[in-house]
Amino acid sequence: MLRELARQSSWYLIVHFLGTLLTLLRVPIWTRYFSVEEYGWFSLVTATVSFVGPITRFGLPRSALRFFSEFDGTDKKTSLSRFYTTFFLGCVVLSGLAGLVFFAVIVVLGPERVGGPYVYDLYKLSSVLIIVGSIPTMYFAFLRVEQKAKLFAWLGLGRQGIAFSINLILMFVFFAGLKELYIAAIWVLVIVGILVIVTLRKQKKLMMSAFSKDLLMDGLRFGLPLVPAAMANVLSGIGDRYVLQYFMGSEAVGLYSAGYGVTTQLKALLTVMMFALTPMYLAIWKEKGRKATEAFLSSVLDYYLMIAIPAIFMFSVYGGDILILLASSKYDAARVIVPYLAAPLVLHGGITIYTAGLYIHKKTKYILYFTLGAGILNVILNIIMVPYMGLIGAALATLISYIFLIAFANALSAKFLSIRIDFVTLVRSIGVSIAVLILLHFINIDAIWGVLIKLSVGVLFYGAVMLLLDEHLREKLKMVLRAA
DSSP, rough: HHHHHHHHHHHHHHHHHHHHHHHHHHHHHHHHHHHHHHHHHHHHHHHHHHHHHHHHTTTHHHHEEEEEEEOOOOOHHHHHHHHHHHHHHHHHHHHHHHHHHHHHHHHHHHHHHHHHHHHHHHHHHHHHHHHHHHHHHHHHHHHHTTTTTHHHHHHHHHHHHHHHHHHHHHTSOOOOOHHHHHHHHHHHHHHHHHHHHHHHHHHHHOGGGGGOOHHHHHHHHTTHHHHHHHHHHHHHHHHHHHHHHHHHOOHHHHHOOOOOOOOHHHHHHHHHEEEEHHHHHHHHHHHOHHHHHHHHOOOOOOOOHHHHHHHHHHHHOOOOOOOOOOOOOOGGGGGGGGGHHHHHHHHHTTTHHTTTHHHHHTOHHHHHHHHHHHHHHHHHHHHHHHHHTTTTHHHHHHHHHHHHHHHHHHHTTTTTTTOOOOHHHHHHHHHHHHHHHHHHHHHOOTTTHHHHHHHHHHHHHHHHHHHHHHHHHHHHHHHHHHHH
């Protein structure tokens, strides 16, 4: 099963690596093209949409992941049509209604209460993005439950590549602003949505007669508790933007968002396996039971920490240099927050593993408890710290709230599933990571891309030493290479 996880993760790695590369290419372009204040506006609107997004989906994409593994019927073809039709139509219709409510709220608030006429227009356009974005969101959830990692990768990469190309044309040919980029994004999602509907119809997965109200209600009963949990989880990551906006203004939001965004891309690269993980451990649970599931997840956690720990060490020291390399020196004030953000964001990348027990046993209400607690804690700490410590206060609040979230997630999930850490491997990873930093300290490269060269040397050194010290790791690597 680890071999299958590696195979599927390799495809998710492709799309995430190239997608992250596109994002990293976008950072120096956007941060140079737009002012720090405009970048702050964009970050604030994006943060709001990411916070509202879970409401508009009603937890149905996550419900689809959970229900597919146990969905059956006397007529398999009819049964699957009922599954796809119900979850797709339920998500699209409910998301459409929620998007309209969001639009109405923005109109009622008016320009003065949301940051001015320009930001007001961005919020209205983002409400349309919420509506049309539900279609590809649900379709990609279907690809995940079907474990079609290759198709997921190519479609995801194609969508990102097209959007990136359109942005470049609009910016450097037509000198477009943020509003024009939002409008272009809407049209891209509309076209993608039409293609998705046509595809599902051709595959006979979307049939109006197959819609099941009972199945939709089951999906909502499982998914709805995840909505406030997802919102609270997002709040842990974006609550600081609103506090910064209130106390320090849009420029501070822009600075913080740049540092936070670069660190988030590191997390995205490290967590590609998580896209394939949920359907796999659910299948193991169904077919082999508790012990096999615990052993599988424990192994995955060990390998994730083996990658995450050196990433935290190296990014804490050199992340600021990467930020300046990508975003330019006008974001130099944001480099101080990177060491505070690296550990919580990267360790949070394993949340799929930490909460597996709650997910398997459908105890989603517990996810709400610790995510809501972490979100509220994040906002409170920001209100206390930002007026006195500025950007560092916001980053420190994020660090503390994520520690709270991770600790409680593990404690609650452990009641239903026991996931063990190999502490020998953990200590070895920490020790080798420290050795890497000592080595890199004596390497001085003055080239523009010198920091990336140094980090590449560090990664190679870490990998070589870990393979030399860990015979079990060498065997697993051989297994993965044979599978490839």
